[in-house]
Amino acid sequence: MPNEQHPPEQHTLLTEGRFDGRAAFDTMLRGALSSAAQQGWKEIVFSDPDFADWPLGERASIEALQAWSASGRRLVLLAQRYDVLERAHARFVPWRRMWDHIIECRAIGKTGGAEVPSAIWTPTWFMHRIDPERSRGVCGTDAASRRALRETIDECWRLARPAFAASTLGL
Template sequence: MTAEPTHRMLSSRSEFHEALRAAFDRVATAGCREIWLCDTDFADWPLGEIAVVDSLTRWAMAHRKLVVLAQHYDDIVRRHPRWVNFRRQWSHVVECRALEEVEPGAMPSMFLAPGVVTVRLFDPEHYRASVSTEAADAVRAKEALDVVLQRSNEAFPATTLGL
């Protein structure tokens, strides 16, 4: 029996999407205290897929936290209505933040579940990415996210109050 690799490079859109689906499923099964998602707009993520939302629902508990960092949330509303509904239902677990002014290429694209899995997209044009269970990769990813988080503001409220 061979051990699962701890770090694997990805080179296609389908591999990247499959790695994200597997990461969501993995955290639902293994559990972890927090998940970090970061992308410019999440337009090309499988966030709205039934399996992804089901995995997030299995993972979500009152003591857990999902932090979502984006430049804007316009594409999420249009492309991922199931995820938007999940966000409404689990607003006490989900924190959405935006970094509106960002230099091109400065916004990392990644899924981080510390201690479980890291999926990072390095080249969105050619879908060069990696999936890793190594602690060192998680530490580097968290450091990159902290830089973005420090300059971000709360965004994308779960509900919009109207008159």
């Protein structure tokens, strides 16, 4: 029956529990971006040491971010460093420049003393890659798990400094 099936993006987002592998991670990230636009999430947090293997440079990811980016929205990026993101995600960098007013980026650097989690956090859903090398982790809507992940991200944020500027001004 058609009414019993969820669209792929919604089903991916609503999935709770463990995931395993790069394909599963990419699918869930794409689904989260689509759901963010469809459901009008006010805040999204992306956290990763360098975002090297995130599909942020894909046309579909940028289109979903563009659809999501409206008044009153906020995207937070937390990383160890942004050099890989700048080189590997050519479509994301100009989008970031255009939407600088809703994006806040910080880097903890190598000496920050904390390990940046590989995760997406929203007020209603999260995805946490506990083993980024193998793209294994958990996702879901559990409030306690979301809160614990946000506390970890907030601690790293507190230690981090502004980074990944939308433009570089020089004299």
